[in-house]
Amino acid sequence: MSATLPMPGATIELAAAVKRYGPILALNDLTLSVGGGITGLVGPNGAGKSTIIGLVTGLMPPSSGKVRVLGSDPWTDTALRARIGYCPDGDRAWHGMSGREFVTRLGVLAGLDPADAARNAEDALVRIGLSAALDKPISQYSKGMRQKAKLCQAVLHRPELLVLDEPLNGVDPLSRVEILKTLREMAAQGMAILVSSHVLHELETAIDRVVLIHRGRLLAEGTVEEIRDLLDEHPHAVRLEAQEPRKLASALLALEGVVGVQLLDGKTVDVTTRDPGQFYASLPEVITASGFAVEALWSPDSNLEAVFRYLVKGGGG
C-alpha cells in the first residue's frame, strides 16, 4: 500500500506505517488520522499503542510508511517537538530532583526562558495540587503525585498536541478524576490530546474519539457512539436478577430476537439478543404479564470494553 496521508491537515497522520523491532512486527501497515479534541488510543498489552506514541513523539522513525504530526515528520523536525508535549508511562524521573526542579528543567529543555520556566513550573504544580511537595524530592512522591508532576512538565511549554501514555496507571481514583478533569479543560482550550489507557470505563467519559488497536492493526476508529453502534451487529447481553429465574428465562426465550438464555446462579439470568431495541421494548410487557419480580437489570455490553472484546475476538474491524 502506498504511504499516502489519509487526511492532510489532521493533527496526527500515519500512512501505511510499519514498525519492526528485529523480528517483531509492532505496527502492521497502519493508516490512521487523529484530529483535535481528546482521542483515546485503546488496545491490550502489545497492541502497538506505545509504538504509535513513540512514532508520534519523534522517539523513533517508522520502518516504512509515513508519520506526520502537525504537518511535519517528528523524527527529523527538531523544532516540531517544541509543539508536542509528552507524558510517558512508568516511573521515570530524576528521583534526586524536587518536583519544581524536574518540571523547570524540562521546561528549559523545551525552550522556555529559565526564569519563565521556573515561574510557570511553580504555577502549574500549585494548580495541580502539589504546592506542599514542590521542593520535596520526587523519590518521596506517591504515584499520583509523580503522575501529576509528569503532566505538568508535558504542558509547561503550552504544546499544541499533548500525548499521554497510560496516565491513569497506578493512580488513585481521586487523582484519576482530577487528571481527567484537567485534560478536558485543556482540550476545551484548543489542545489536541492523544491518550492511551487500559482504564476503559473511565476513559470513555473523557474522550471524544476512540482508536482501537490490536496486534499492530487498526480495529476501529470513530466517536464513542459510532464505536458502540458496532455492537448492534453482534448479539447483545442483558442480565436480570429475579426471584424466579427459571420461569423468567422460559418467558424471555419466547421473545423474538433472543438467541440464548443462561442461568448464571440462583438469581441471575443472562440473555443474549440480536435486537436489543426490540428486547427492551418487549421486556416490560413480559414482566407485567407474568408478574415476575425483577430486582435488577443491566447490560455488561454497554461500554467500550465490551466493544473491544467483541472486536478483538474477530467480530469486526
Add this chain to the structure above:
Amino acid sequence: MMPATARLMARHYVDTVVRTKRSVIVGIVLGLVGLLFVAAGILAPGPKEQLGLYYLFLFSGPAGVVLQFTALFFGAAVAADEVDNGTAIYLLSRPLSRPMTFLGRLAAAWVVLAVLMSALNLLVGLFTGGPGHLHRILLAEIPIVLGCGVYVALFALLATFVRNALAVGAVVSLLWDFPLSSVPLDLHLLTLRYPLVSLVRGVAMDFEDPEYQALWSSGMYRVFDQSPWTSFVVLILVLVVIAGVAARLAAVRPPNLRQT
C-alpha cells in the same frame, strides 16, 4: 562558542551525573590515590626514586588503568545513564538536536575527567617529579587532556549501541588495550595506548634522565616509540572520528528505550 543545546545538555550532565554521590566517591578515591603517591614521594629516599614514582604514576594513572576506568565511569554515563534511568525519553522528546545533545554531554564528561586527571598530575608531579621538572609536568597535561577526551569518547560511543557498557569497556581495556601493549608482536600498534603513552613519553620524560633510561631499557615501555607529533595528530584524529561517529549514530539511530 558552544551551541545552546550542547550547553544545556552539558549542564544537565553535570547536574545528574557529576553532582552525585557516586562521582564524589570517584573524586575522593582519585584524591586518595594522588595522596598515596604524594606520601610515597615524600618518603622516597632520593630524587631518582621520586622521579621513578612520577613515571609510575603517569603510566598507571593518566595514561593507564586509572584513566581508562574513570573514563568508563564518565563516558558510559554520557549515553547509558539516561537510558538506564528511563529519563532519556524526556530528552529525546524535547526540541533538542540529537547530535548536539550527545556532544554536549560528551564535552562535559571530557572536561570533568580532564580536570580530575590534570589536577592529579599536578599534585603528584610536584611532590614526586619535583619543581625542577615543572615544565615536564605541565607538558604532560597535553597528552593527559587528550587521552581523557579519546577514552571518554570511545566509551560513550560503545555505550550508544551496547546495552552492557561495563562489559564492553572492560573487554576493550583489559583484554585489548593492555594485553596487546605487552605482547612481543607488533599488536600494540592497534591500541589506543600506543599513541597516548608515546606522547606522554615524548613530552614528559627527560631522555637524559637515568631513571627514564632505566625504565626505557627495562623493555616495559620500549614499544611506545611513536614520535610525539605523530602521536598528537593520531590522538586528535581518533578523537574527532569517534566523537563524529557517535554524534552521527545519535542522529540516525533510535536508542533502545525499553525499560529493563
Add this chain to the structure above:
Amino acid sequence: MGIYRGGYRTYTGPMLSPQTRFLVVAGLEFRRFFRQKWVRWLALLGCVPVVLFAAIVLVKVLVENMAAGAIPSLELLPKLLSAQLQFMALLAAVAGAGLIAEDRAGNALLLYLARPLSPERYAVGKLIALVGLLALAYLVPAFLYVSLELMVAAGGGAMHAVLRLLATLATTSVHVLVTALMVLALSSLGTRARYVGLSWIGIFYLSEILAAVAGQALDAEWTAMFSLPGLYRKGAELLIEGRSDGALPFLILAFLGIGSALFLRWRVMRLADAAEGQ
C-alpha cells in the same frame, strides 16, 4: 484454565524441601547468566588461555620426548592462573555485580522475601550461582590443566598427583569463593550493576597500582600483598607450590572472604528489614 476460572483450591502437589528451596534462586541466576551475551562471550574467551597452555604442554611433551629423557616442568600453572584470574575478575564484574543491586533497583527483594525464604538463604542462593560461574572460568580450567600436566609428566607417582590435584582444587575453590563473596558484598551496596562492577574492577586493579607505589617508595617486594591480584598469586604458592611465603597472603585473602561473608549477611538482613518496612 486460569486459576480464577477453576475456583479457589489449595495446592496439593509436591513441595520443595525448606532446606533446599534456596537452590531455586541459584538455579535461576545461573540460567540468567548464560542468557546474557557478554557473559557467554567472556566465559568462552576464558577457555582460550587453558587451551593455549594445554597445547604448549602437549607440544613440549612431544618435543622433549623426542629429545629423550626430559620431564616437562610445571612452571606454566602460575601463568595460567594469572590469566584465568583476569577472566574471573571480569566475569565477576559483568555477571555478579548486578546480583543483588538489580534486585534492589527493581524492588524485587520483597518478591523473594515474601516467599518462605530467609534473607540468608537468598544470599546463599545468589552466592552459589556466582561461585558456579566463576568456577567455570577459574577452577575448572586450572583443574583440567593440572590433570593434563600430571598425565603427561613422567615420575611423581599417584600420591603426588592426587595431592597436587587436591591442592589445586583447594586453592582455586578458596579464590573463587572469596571473589564471589566480595563481589556480592559490593553488589548489596549499590543499585546499578554498572557502577558496582566498576567499583569491583577499580578495587581489583587499583590495588595493584597502590602496591607498586608502596613497593617503589619502600623498596620492598612484600608490598605486593596489598594488591588483590598479588594476594591471589602469592596465596596460590602456598598450597600448590608448597612455599611458606604464600601463607600470609592466603590468610589475608581468607580473612577478606570471611569479612565479606559477615558483611554480606548483615547487609542482607538490613535490606530485608528495609524492604519489609516499605
